[in-house]
Amino acid sequence: MAANRTFSIIKPDATRRNLTGAVTTMLEDAGLRVVASKRIKMTREQAEGFYAVHKERPFFNDLVEFMISGPVVVQVLEGEDAVRRNRDVMGATNPADATPGTIRKEIAESIEANSVHGSDSDENAAIEIAYFFTPDEIVG
Ligand code: RTP
């Protein structure tokens, strides 16, 4: 499959522990290239909009509070089969269930403070990239 793109967030638990580089190294070692990156403090409105698909879920409010509790690093990642490749290196949502060697197994603290977000489809990757980046900010 041709190289394509996905969207990643390094979450506040990882930036707080100064693990932005460690997470990025694991992404790069998995064959993904960082073609856009910025450190931001999400607004509540941004976080609520980003996670709108989860707004009826019981964890929605806690998730939004967590995502605005500190800086995050939003990234566009490029590579062959990028969405699946990124999901593979992220590991299961709950670090207790994640495979050794994955980011969530090695770095995450809990199912909420799970260090990374990654798009779950090509369609959502395009939507999520456009939510945080303009085309000129992405340099492939
Ligand atoms: P993500 O969207 O962050 O890449 O993670 P995911 O697909 O593996 O998980 P998803 O089901 O989309 O859930 C989004 C985020 O919500 C938090 N969560 N908390 N307390 C809970 O039971 C619970 N379940 C999910 C996690 O931070 C998850 O990454």
Ligand code: MG
């Ligand atoms: Mg998800």
